[in-house]
Structures are given as C-alpha cells and as structure tokens.
Amino acid sequence: MPVPHDIPAETELWDAFAESAFKPEAEPSFCWTQYAGHGPGPELLGAPGAALEIGCGTGRALAHLAQQGVKVTGVDLSPRMVALVGEKWGPLGVRIEQGEILDWLSADDGQYDAVYSIFGAAWFTDPSRLFPLVLDRLAPGGVFVFSQPPAIPGAYGPQGMYKGGFAGKAMFTYRYSYRPAVWERHLLRVGFSTAEARVVDAPKDGHIGTLIVEARA
Numbered sequence: 001m002p003v004p005h006d007i008p009a010e011t012e013l014w015d016a017f018a019e020s021a022f023k024p025e026a027e028p029s030f031c032w033t034q035y036a037g038h039g040p041g042p043e044l045l046g047a048p049g050a051a052l053e054i055g056c057g058t059g060r061a062l063a064h065l066a067q068q069g070v071k072v073t074g075v076d077l078s079p080r081m082v083a084l085v086g087e088k089w090g091p092l093g094v095r096i097e098q099g100e101i102l103d104w105l106s107a108d109d110g111q112y113d114a115v116y117s118i119f120g121a122a123w124f125t126d127p128s129r130l131f132p133l134v135l136d137r138l139a140p141g142g143v144f145v146f147s148q149p150p151a152i153p154g155a156y157g158p159q160g161m162y163k164g165g166f167a168g169k170a171m172f173t174y175r176y177s178y179r180p181a182v183w184e185r186h187l188l189r190v191g192f193s194t195a196e197a198r199v200v201d202a203p204k205d206g207h208i209g210t211l212i213v214e215a216r217a
Helices: 007-021 060-067 079-092 101-107 127-137 180-190
Strands: 050-054 071-076 095-098 112-118 138-148 157-162 172-177 194-200 210-216
Touching: 007 079, 007 172, 050 060, 050 127, 060 071, 060 079, 071 079, 079 095, 101 127, 112 127, 127 138, 127 180, 180 194, 180 210
Parallel strands: 050 071, 050 112, 071 095, 112 138
Antiparallel strands: 138 210, 157 172, 194 210
C-alpha cells in the first residue's frame, strides 16, 4: 500500500532544508557520492544533449553540466530552493522548475537523453510510480542514473524519516530503500532494457557507502 505523502508538509520541510543547504558561494560540482571527489563522475550519463535532474537541490550538478554545454533542467519540490537556484545558476542556462515530481513528469512533454537524481527524488518517491514516468521522458537509448545511501540491512521499502532533529515541529518525509537486486527488478519490470545497481564503498573502511543505480531505456 502506498505511504501517505503529505506534499504541503514536505514542501515546508524542503524549504527549511534549502535555507541551510544552499550556499551562495558554492561552485559548480558533480559528485554521485556524499564524499567530495570520491567515486565516478558525470561520465555515467554518457554525452547527453539534454539532461533532467529530479530533486535537484542546490543545483551544483546542473551548473556543472551546463558549463559543459548540456541543456539542463532541474525540478525541485521546494519553492525556496527553486528561487535560490534560479538566481544563482540561471545565467549559466540552467532551467529550474518547481513541482511535485510525479505531477511534473506527468505534465511534461520534454524528452531527455539522461535523467538523474543525486540523493534526490529517486530516494524520496515510490519507484513503482516514478520509474514509468522517467522512462516515458527518456529518448531511445537514454540513461537513468541515481544515487543515495544503501539500505540498512533488514530495513527495506518506504522508511519514515524525521528532519530537523527529534524535538519541535514534526517534519517528516519518506525515503525508499531496497537491496541492489530489488532496484534492478523495479526498473526492468517497468520496461528499462538494462539495469545495474551497486554499492560504491566509502573512502574510509566502515563508513557508509553509496548506492548507484544505472538503467537504460
């Protein structure tokens, strides 16, 4: 049964995140992992002419791709983040849209060579609903790549997640966690031709790795 996402409440949560996460002095950067300079880079996307980031956050990855000549679009739930990203990276040609990702993808008529998520919407959206919409937006042969923390052993499916600590106003969302093989099955089931999920080890032993999933239309 789908979990009951409260989109207005989650919008407020991500607006609060925007205020703490967005740094005006930040430079363009593209990294799939939570460790700067560690792991693969944008080469996982191939050489896209047009790319879409779902749950784009601070927009640094979009800015990096825009500097390489890629036509980029980012979507984020937070109006505050969208305003900040648009002001900062708009001059580079970054297109930034505000919206709940399932509704936005359903209404969009664009086609993209690559769709990606870095600790973004692919982590916080029901894959059974998200993945078919992503596939519809990909050009033939296009790629879908996303990264997020790997599942905690024994804790799979939708996971409740409080933000801002455990005191004060109850602000929460849901994230989705599965074993790599289950992510692959989700993607193949909706029609992706290939899917590969793996965990990239952290740069230090015993630290949290990064799940990276690649699929092709």
